[in-house]
Amino acid sequence: MIAYRIDRRSGVATYLQIVQQTRQALRLGLLEPGDKLPTAREVVEATAVNPNTVLKAYRELEREGLVEARRGLGTFVRRTLGPDADTGPLQAELAEWAARARKAGLGREDVAALCTAVLDSTYPEGEDR
């Protein structure tokens, strides 16, 4: 059974943390289709988080098609989150770009800050696809 860890000081909304951690578990293969997610009550009891927040997260996951709620039984994983695009060429391009950035004199932290800025503008908050 997946255990959520809520970091109240991270600046990320609590329900998003639950969504992200569920996706992470799916990605790492810790959750597979047919697995049951903890009931909202169990999550609340373990994390002392507002029940609404948990419901919101589960609804979000349901909207993305990752889980489905079966009345009286619980919430179950519907599909995995494997990468469906081939990342090989993308990764090679990125490595080439990183080499260029290093030659231009950018340090590791500068590159990380640039990447974060680009990610923020490409994937605005809340969107993962």
Next chain:
Amino acid sequence: MSTTLNRATGPGTSAPSSPSFRTLARVVLRLHRGALLTWVAVVVLVGAGLVWLRWVGASVVLPGPLECWVGPGCGPQETVQESEMTHHIFWLDWVSVLLLALPVAVAAWAGAALTGAEQERGTAALAWTQSVSPRRWIAVKWAVAGGVLTAGASSLVLLFVWARSVPYMDGSPLDDWTDWLTFSASGPVAPALFLLALTLGAYAGLLLRRSLAALAVSAGAMFGVVQGLPLLIPHLWPTERIFGWKVTAAPARAWVLSESALDAQGRPVSMSDCQYGKESLVRQCAEAKGIEGVETLFHPASHAAPLHLAETALILALTAALAFAALRLLRRRTP
């Protein structure tokens, strides 16, 4: 947006009702278990003592006429049963003292433990938010404590009267109904005092909201009542009056309140220098002073019951007034 995960039975669907009086009474008795056991122990012990005293007193047989026992003795047999009699009277007197002192302790307990502690500690709020209204909670506490105290006190009073009604007491000058201790312990006055003590203590606890303060105030007030009531007793019923020349005109066993020599206008005149000698000389001396006669105000023995009932009524009236004040206080403070 509601946060219900599983709206099972909503509140109130299983027909909840207020707890019954019997349940509340059980709760109160459980809460004050210590005090209840103490009271039961006191009643049992004193009751057993009274039974024993009755046995002791019943076995006292006086060998001679009663007049021999009061005043100069008549012969050597008087000392035979003196120790038994002394025991009987002595311990009976102490029981009557106890019966009139216990209410002070009860008042202290009621102030400190019945209401004061709950107010101070906040446990009154606990009861009130567990679905018992403040007035109902106090009413049940009072009724249960009052019932227990009255039952115990009444039993003791009955046993006391029974222990006193032994053969040798009949008509004896030792049977002095005007002694206020004996008077108060021989009828409904004693249980009424317990009720008054309970109500006084309960009110003090509610008013002051502190155990220690309530204990002190209610014990002090009750002590004042117990000491002050005897002064009031004679005035609770109209006295009988005799006007004449007999100085000790009141019948036997009467409670003489005053004997004063009055002149023609009804003003009291001192007769102190006329007291000695034969009656005719006394009369001459008095007439010379302008005295018309001696007025004796007294309660004959037949007034014992009315006086007793009047005192009981007075105590119960006080109790009712305090109970009313307590309820009004609650109504003003809590919704």
Next chain:
Amino acid sequence: MTDTDTAIEARGLGKRFGRRNALDACSFRLPAGRICALVGPNGAGKSTLLTLAAGLARPSGGELRVLGTTPAEARREIAYVAQDKALFPQLTVADTLRLGADLNPGRWDQEAAERIVHGDGAESALDPYAKVRGLSGGQRTRVALALALGKRPALLLLDEPVSDLDPLARHQLMGTLLAEAAEHGTTVVMSSHILGELAGACDFLLLLGGGRVRMAGPADDLTAVHRLVTGPGGAAELAPHTVIESRPHGRGQSALIRPEGPVGPGWECEEPSLEDVLLAHLRNPSAPALLAPEATVRDLAGTGVQA
């Protein structure tokens, strides 16, 4: 208008102790089913408000309706735990739960009460025959909460329920409390100083200051209405907006504002956390009050009335 979806509604509520106004003209509405944080500095009137809602004292002025009726009539549906977690010291733990069962016939949930008293492990289980006077602070809080929750109330009023507990006990009890409340749709009003935990657990906020309502509404709405802005400009540039608090920040300033319209260029804007908003209001008691539409009192026609 029957109002089964309002837990507490106050109009001009006031309470005076001698010459001091503990509560002064408070008007707000708490919808049912919320987990509400009651926040404010010491002496703001939090305990007084809870006491009035629990039917333990009479208001000095104004009107207070709880669960659609007066606090006295709603007594059976309200549970209250005072700050000192008052319990009868001479009773045992089992006797205390039996007291709850006796005083609440027909609606007492013995299992739920026992679940809370005995925690979630053999270690934390309480000896049912232990006298209450011998329990530690955390254990007494558990028993007090068990009494409150076993009653299956529609409204739960808690005055600093977990303040004197260690962090682990606090976390566990909050979790249990929230889970139980969610399962039965209980409205919870919790006063606390521990803003961080409240921010995670509560979805409704009531901020009191000086006996008055300073902010009331759903937590999300309240943060959405505020912005944390940083920029090089001076105070004049922020004039059209309501400034709650502003501080110099390098050559410019950083401020928490309620924007009335778009913020000018050159200002960096972000949505503050609930804790930021609360702290800013606590530091600046003279900031204008804010009541979200859901938290305003409804007049007889059913439309909102701004307090």
